[in-house]
Each structure stands twice: as C-alpha cells, then as structure tokens.
Amino acid sequence: MFETIKQEIAIIRDRDPAIKSDMEVFLYPSFKAILKYRKAHKLYEKKHYFRARLISQRTARKTGIEIHPGATIGKGLFIDHGHGVVIGETAIIGDNVTLYQGVTLGGTGKQKGKRHPTLEDNVMVGCGAKVLGDITIGANSMIGAGSVVLNDVPPNSTVVGVPGRVVKRDNVKIPSADLDQVHLPDPVMNDIQQLKETVARLVKQMEE
Numbered sequence: 001m002f003e004t005i006k007q008e009i010a011i012i013r014d015r016d017p018a019i020k021s022d023m024e025v026f027l028y029p030s031f032k033a034i035l036k037y038r039k040a041h042k043l044y045e046k047k048h049y050f051r052a053r054l055i056s057q058r059t060a061r062k063t064g065i066e067i068h069p070g071a072t073i074g075k076g077l078f079i080d081h082g083h084g085v086v087i088g089e090t091a092i093i094g095d096n097v098t099l100y101q102g103v104t105l106g107g108t109g110k111q112k113g114k115r116h117p118t119l120e121d122n123v124m125v126g127c128g129a130k131v132l133g134d135i136t137i138g139a140n141s142m143i144g145a146g147s148v149v150l151n152d153v154p155p156n157s158t159v160v161g162v163p164g165r166v167v168k169r170d171n172v173k174i175p176s177a178d179l180d181q182v183h184l185p186d187p188v189m190n191d192i193q194q195l196k197e198t199v200a201r202l203v204k205q206m207e208e
C-alpha cells in the first residue's frame with residue numbers, strides 16, 4: 001500500500017504542475033478511483049461480478065470516474081480532474097496513460113465482445129474526447145480535446161476533430177486534403193461550352 005501511494009505521488013507530481021505537496025495526492029479523485037479499481041478488478045477476475053460492480057459504482061458516485069472492473073489497466077494511469085470519465089469493460093490501457101475530464105473509452109453500440117478501445121503506452125486523451133469501438137490508439141499518441149475517434153491511430157500521432165483525423169505523425173504536420181474553395185467546377189458553364197463547340201462543328205459542316 002505504501003509503495004502504491006509513493007508511485008501515485010510520483011505520477012501526479014510528474015504530470016500535474018498544479019500539485020504543491022505530496023499530501024495533496026489524497027485529494028485527487030484519480031488516486032481513489034485507481035486504488036478502488038485495482039480491488040474491484042481482482043474480484044472481477046475471481047468472477048465476483050456483483051461485488052466488483054458495487055465497488056466500481058460507489059467509486060463512480062464519489063469521484064466521477066467510472067472504471068468498469070473488467071477493464072485492463074497498466075501502470076501509471078493518471079486521470080486529471082476526473083469528472084465524467086468512463087472506461088468500458090473491455091478497454092485495455094497500457095502504461096503511463098493520461099486521461100482528462102470528460103473522456104469516454106466506450107463502445108459504439110455496434111460491436112459485441114471486445115467493443116472498447118485499446119490505448120497503448122504513453123497515450124494522452126484530452127478533455128471531453130470520446131474514443132469509441134474496438135480500435136487501437138498507438139503508443140505516444142495524443143488525442144486532442146473534444147475529438148471523437150472511431151478508427152485506429154498509428155503510434156506517435158496527434159488526432160483532432162470530429163471525426164478524429166491524424167494531423168501530425170512523428171511530430172510532422174500532415175497536410176489536410178482541403179477542398180479548393182477558389183477553383184470550383186461550374187457544370188452550367190461546362191454544358192454551355194460543350195453546346196458552343198457542337199454548334200460550331202455543325203455550322204462548319206453546313207458550310208462545307
């Protein structure tokens with residue numbers, strides 16, 4: 001237990017510049033939610049599903065962080081602020097992942113079995129982002145605040161927007177395939193041009 005608390009202090013001190021003293025770690029909902037998740041997950045693995053859910057639901061009411069006891073979570077997870085965070089039953093989270101408030105690692109409602117995302121090591125999911133379905137977010141990737149991600153993301157990527165789009169990979173910007181707003185096709189002019197050409201051809205034929 002002492003070791004776990006020391007680890008949590010190190011994680012929060014590393015990732016939240018707002019913390020001023022080690023004692024503050026006990027005030028973080030993330031601290032409570034992750035300790036309780038570890039306990040609930042052990043019960044879930046032993047098939048004590050009701051007791052596992054009881055712990056998870058009570059913790060959700062107290063912290064605003066709902067982690068299903070079936071989720072698989074690695075070392076060093078940090079959930080900053082915590083309000084409205086949901087982690088689904090078949091979600092898999094690697095090591096050193098950071099989630100902000102309002103993040104959902106959920107299902108699309110269209111899949112059965114493994115239906116929640118897999119987040120590889122060192123992923124950051126910004127506030128309010130929704131990562132949905134059995135997709136994989138590659139290691140070291142960042143999901144921008146407010147994004148809705150429905151497809152796999154390669155490692156070392158930045159994804160933003162709705163639906164989420166990779167805008168950076170290996171720290172290099174990816175140009176967007178923007179619509180050319182200036183040189184738009186004009187179907188009426190094209191038809192008139194074709195008619196002009198046809199009339200000119202007919203006039204030439206008549207003259208001949």
Ligand SMILES: CC(C)(COP(=O)(O)OP(=O)(O)OC[C@H]1O[C@@H](n2cnc3c(N)ncnc32)[C@H](O)[C@@H]1OP(=O)(O)O)[C@@H](O)C(=O)NCCC(=O)NCCS
Nearest residue numbers: 100125126127142143144145146158159160161167168173
């Ligand atoms: C995505 C993010 C991690 C920045 O990643 P980055 O790799 O440094 O990306 P950049 O800042 O270079 O931005 C790349 C492009 O995405 C755009 N962008 C960045 N974040 C965005 C977002 N959340 N939504 C939409 N577009 C966004 C930028 O404007 C930029 O567009 P441009 O290329 O047209 O100029 C950051 O903007 C973010 O959203 N962090 C979330 C932090 C958070 O949740 N904090 C809560 C604290 S309480």
